[in-house]
Amino acid sequence: MTTDSKKKEGLVPEPSLRRMPCYLAYLKLAKRQNKQYVSSTHIARDMGVDPTQVTKDLSYTSIVGKTRVGYEVNVLIDVLEDFLGFCSLDEAYLFGAGSLGNALLHDHGLDQYGLKITAAFEVDPKLIGREIEGVPILHIDEFKKMKQGVKVGILTVPAEFAQEVAQTMVEGGIKGIWNFTPIRIRLNDDVVIQDTSLYAHLAVMFNRMKNLNLNEV
């Protein structure tokens, strides 16, 4: 084993991690249908994934299915939720309460997945002092005065401020930045940056649809 692979030991591959919430959703459906056990073969079939891939993905949680029976639905739900960090509620701060930030404040689904936005930071005087869905919007300068310990920050500021605000976030103790801007943030290695550009996804969809049209003509 090389030093590099040793360093990455325990790092679950991103595609596996991304599939796990899908398995979780699938299992919750199975539970509602009063199913007690599901096999990796069934999960694979219904989700269009290879069965060995399902087994491998789930093995990262250290759960083991029973031969000929599969996984116990209730147990696998608990194990997955715990593994994914959806059980414990993490506090998060929102940076930028403009259009997309405002939108995220309306999404109570985040709570279910372990994230609770408790404050939002802005520079726009029209927004500061207001509340959206019970979350206070404060001036960004207030962030430095806030209690320490909040590790997750959601970045939804305009592109031109993304890098600068990300640096401020890190100085204030943020360890994980969920970056909704289309800007590639550059920071030290001890900060996790998760890029989620909705518009990048939109670009992919538009291109695939255009291609579909070309093929039809």
Place this chain on the structure above:
Amino acid sequence: MTTDSKKKEGLVPEPSLRRMPCYLAYLKLAKRQNKQYVSSTHIARDMGVDPTQVTKDLSYTSIVGKTRVGYEVNVLIDVLEDFLGFCSLDEAYLFGAGSLGNALLHDHGLDQYGLKITAAFEVDPKLIGREIEGVPILHIDEFKKMKQGVKVGILTVPAEFAQEVAQTMVEGGIKGIWNFTPIRIRLNDDVVIQDTSLYAHLAVMFNRMKNLNLNEV
């Protein structure tokens, strides 16, 4: 060229497509800083991408940079916006006006990227008949009576209804489904499905942060 590669001709690789909105954001910043030209070397350096990759990504738009000068900022912005389909405004219908659907209705950023939600469909009697941000919420049965021609549908219903509603969407003429549910939708090949599970991204971020903590201890 094999038949398969011929079939895929014109299909821009997804990683390239995903980077394009990032280039666009970068170029808009450059424009605001009154820059006339940018080179692929500069883009690469500032975005942490390989320079040959930048050149290759941009070549899909058929734009060619000038030696020693690079790309004209204004031209490249127009070319990219056009290529990505962000110039023309596409109408879209929203399916599910619950928490996440409601959130997306608050995101006016989508307009800028060429998507305008003009109606939302629901089954919840508490929501039907209301308006959110000027968009009417109608019963899902009304969808069938709506004018044809809207090709983009955004799917934000609860997981257990995802497959069923997706089928209804396709029957009503939807050709591209932006799927925000964690369910893998299974449909014919003539429909584009773009999966965007916010919670899958959250799972990746939580895992990476956990890993960071383990390494620190």
